[in-house]
Amino acid sequence: NAGVTQTPKFRILKIGQSMTLQCTQDMNHNYMYWYRQDPGMGLKLIYYSVGAGITDKGEVPNGYNVSRSTTEDFPLRLELAAPSQTSVYFCASSYGEGYEQYFGPGTRLTVT
């Protein structure tokens, strides 16, 4: 099993550009999550999904959108990139509520 995979690993965007961060898991987990990690701030939950077709906001959802059309995929969309979105983004998945979350390797995004 590959676990949780994320693409791309690195990306530089100009202000106002848009992009999609891809996340795929092959563990048949129902729950998937997107976090951002800023230096000295720990991880903050952006969005999560408890199954295909179901998504919900986390702690810091503004400026992002998600969709969950399949169990495996949970893409994160940035529509109008802003410097405040410069961060490392992690996707994670879990079997269910309260279970261990498995993390992808992260995407480092810089917005200039």
Add this chain to the structure above:
Amino acid sequence: AQSVTQPDIHITVSEGASLELRCNYSYGATPYLFWYVQSPGQGLQLLLKYFSGDTLVQGIKGFEAEFKRSQSSFNLRKPSVHWSDAAEYFCAVVHNNNDMRFGAGTRLTVKP
């Protein structure tokens, strides 16, 4: 406000010495509690978790943690640190369905 606090931003210990990393939470009910480790440029890996029952939990790589309800703490310990333990450590809680909150992290440096 509900929060997870890791009071120590950076800790340095000598190889072979014991280690304790502190974690306090401020949620009313006993949440699910986790410790994750992050090596540079990597995603997070679960060390151990507490849901209920025995308050001393054993994890991977020789780590253990003790839940103390009276102190709202879940401190991570290891009796003898190895150079490969140098990493960033995150305490996390799940307090409301799928909302996992992370502490800001403690960076561990191991001196030879």
